[in-house]
Amino acid sequence: MNRIMEVRLQKLTKVFVDKQKKETRAVDRLDVVIPDGKLISLLGPSGCGKSTTLFMIAGLHKPTSGKIFFGDEEVTKLAPEKRGIGLVFQNYALYPHMTVRQNILFPLENMAIKREDAEARVLEMATLVDIQELLERKPGQLSGGQQQRVAIARALVKKPRVLLLDEPLSNLDARLRLQMREEIKRIQRETKITTIFVTHDQEEAMSISDEMVVMDTGVMQQMDKPQDLYNYPVNLFVAKFLGNPPINTFEGFVKSNKVYFGDIVVGSKKIPDGKYTFGIRPEDFRVDPNGFNISTREVSHIGRDTMITFHAEDQELRALVDSDDVKGLKEIKLGVKAGKIHAFDLETGDVVKEKEGV
Numbered sequence: 001m002n003r004i005m006e007v008r009l010q011k012l013t014k015v016f017v018d019k020q021k022k023e024t025r026a027v028d029r030l031d032v033v034i035p036d037g038k039l040i041s042l043l044g045p046s047g048c049g050k051s052t053t054l055f056m057i058a059g060l061h062k063p064t065s066g067k068i069f070f071g072d073e074e075v076t077k078l079a080p081e082k083r084g085i086g087l088v089f090q091n092y093a094l095y096p097h098m099t100v101r102q103n104i105l106f107p108l109e110n111m112a113i114k115r116e117d118a119e120a121r122v123l124e125m126a127t128l129v130d131i132q133e134l135l136e137r138k139p140g141q142l143s144g145g146q147q148q149r150v151a152i153a154r155a156l157v158k159k160p161r162v163l164l165l166d167e168p169l170s171n172l173d174a175r176l177r178l179q180m181r182e183e184i185k186r187i188q189r190e191t192k193i194t195t196i197f198v199t200h201d202q203e204e205a206m207s208i209s210d211e212m213v214v215m216d217t218g219v220m221q222q223m224d225k226p227q228d229l230y231n232y233p234v235n236l237f238v239a240k241f242l243g244n245p246p247i248n249t250f251e252g253f254v255k256s257n258k259v260y261f262g263d264i265v266v267g268s269k270k271i272p273d274g275k276y277t278f279g280i281r282p283e284d285f286r287v288d289p290n291g292f293n294i295s296t297r298e299v300s301h302i303g304r305d306t307m308i309t310f311h312a313e314d315q316e317l318r319a320l321v322d323s324d325d326v327k328g329l330k331e332i333k334l335g336v337k338a339g340k341i342h343a344f345d346l347e348t349g350d351v352v353k354e355k356e357g358v
Contacts, residue, residue, distance in 0.1 A: 005071050005161040005194045007034040007057065012066035014052050014218075026052040028218040029066070037192040039185070041205035044215035045241070050198045051166055053215075057196065058164050059083050070161055083162075086155030086193075090167040092147045094139040094154075100126070101135040104153045111158070125153040128187060145176040152187065163188070163195040169204065181208050202242055206230070214238050236349035239279045239342055245307070247279045248317045251346070259341055262313035264292045267336040270354040271343055279342035282307070285319035287326060288335030294319075296332060308332065 012030040015023050027049040034040045042050035055061040057068060059080035068076045075083050094103050101122055108118045126132040129149040139147055148168060155163060165184070169177045185208050188195045199205050205212050206226040213223045214237075222234045233239035239247050252261040253275045259267050261278070285308075294310040301307075306326050308319045319334055326332060343352040 006036045006069075007162055007194060007196070008032070008067075008069040009034075009053070009057070010067040010069070012053065012056060012068065013064045014049070014056060014061060015064045026218050027056070030218075030220055032213055032220060032223065034194060034196060035211075037194055038210040039188045039195040039197060039208060041197045041199055041209040041212045042215060043199060043202060043205045043212050043241075044221075046200060047217075048215040049218035050200075050213075050215050052218075054164055054166055054196060054198050057162070058085055058087055084158075084160050086158060086160035086163045088148075088151045088155045088163075088165045088168050090170045092139075092151040092171075094147060094150055096139050099136050099138060100131060100142070100150050103139070103150055104135075104157050107154060107158045121157055121159075122153075125157045128156070128190065129153045129183070143176070144172050145180055148172065148180055149183070152184070156187075156191065156193070160193070163191075163193050165195065165197045167198055167200070169199070169201075177204070184208060203244065206242075214241060216241075232351075233279075233342065234351050236277060236279070236344040239344070239351075243281055245282050245318055245320065247281050247342075249277055249279045250313070250315055250317070251275065252278050254343070259343075264312060266292065267341045269341050269343055271352050272355075275346055276352060277344040277346055277349070279344065280317075280336055280340065282318045282320040284337045284340035285321060285334050286337055287321050287329070288333055291333040291335035294332055294334055299326075308334075310334075 009030050009032045012027055014027040015025050017023050030053060042053055044050050052061060056063050059078060063076060067074055070083065104122045104125055105118060108121065123132065126135055129152050131146060131149045131153065134142065134146060139150065169180050172180060181204055197208065209226055211223060212226055212229055214221045214229065216237050222229055222238050229238060230242050240249065250261055252259060254269055254271055255273050257268050257270050258265050259269050259278060294312065296308060296310050298309040299306060301323060304323055305320050306323045308321065310317055310319065344350065345352055
């Protein structure tokens with residue numbers, strides 16, 4: 001593969017204008033550095049600007065403003081075919097009348113590569129994605145997962161500087177999706193090619209990525225390692241977007257470092273007295289004989305865990321606890337694990353950090 005490549009986006013903006021001259025700001029002043037040889041996911045809800053960002057990196061959309069760099073080279077105005085990218089769409093876009101071998105070979109046809117070298121490269125890529133036994137088949141004879149492997153091999157055969165994947169697993173069933181995301185991770189590790197992966201599936205992104213960029217309404221909310229995004233969200237949007245089951249949120253207040261939800265003391269937080277939005281992930285509750293009483297509405301056993309749906313201050317909350325901890329209990333009291341209460345500003349939604357040295 002070609003040398004490892006850093007991708008930099010500087011104040012990247014895309015505004016679409018419809019026939020009525022109405023403007024939609026799909027991407028808004030995006031500043032991102034995608035490190036050399038890493039797999040980075042662009043994650044967010046539908047319409048957040050992640051695919052638009054990918055298409056600007058690919059050269060399929062022209063930015064309204066801002067710059068794109070591959071290493072030290074600015075590629076903002078370069079044609080797609082001159083950028084050195086490999087692109088995989090969610091519908092694979094294979095040529096149905098061609099064999100697998102011909103599909104993979106196709107991008108090399110107009111390049112000054114000797115036939116025997118091109119054939120060797122096709123076999124190398126087919127072996128990398130584990131379809132070397134399928135080279136004489138047509139796409140219609142392949143499963144969805146096999147077609148996706150062909151699409152990845154075709155994208156890699158040119159030895160691109162950057163690999164771009166737009167929702168590549170969305171058309172696969174759950175089992176194949178799981179298998180293919182492991183394969184993409186393996187292929188990326190072996191090739192060490194800088195890879196940008198667009199998805200709306202948080203589990204997919206968290207399992208496959210070195211880092212994730214969480215976007216909303218065209219704006220980057222946070223970029224970090226998957227577990228750090230989950231554990232240390234910078235705002236309420238990121239906290240609510242990541243997690244299944246979702247984070248519990250409620251309005252409460254702090255008095256003398258104690259967190260109150262109505263009359264209930266749910267834990268402690270070293271932040272100034274006042275009202276906040278609080279977030280507690282279901283798995284961060286624990287059964288605690290010194291905790292607060294709950295009115296249990298529903299209990300679901302999920303293998304080794306038990307999901308407790310309960311009410312507090314007329315609000316429904318969920319706790320995910322170890323099944324052994326609730327076995328035989330007639331009354332359940334809950335506490336919160338140390339350091340696991342997130343506080344957010346009521347107006348901005350930004351995280352409120354604890355005071356140091358208190």
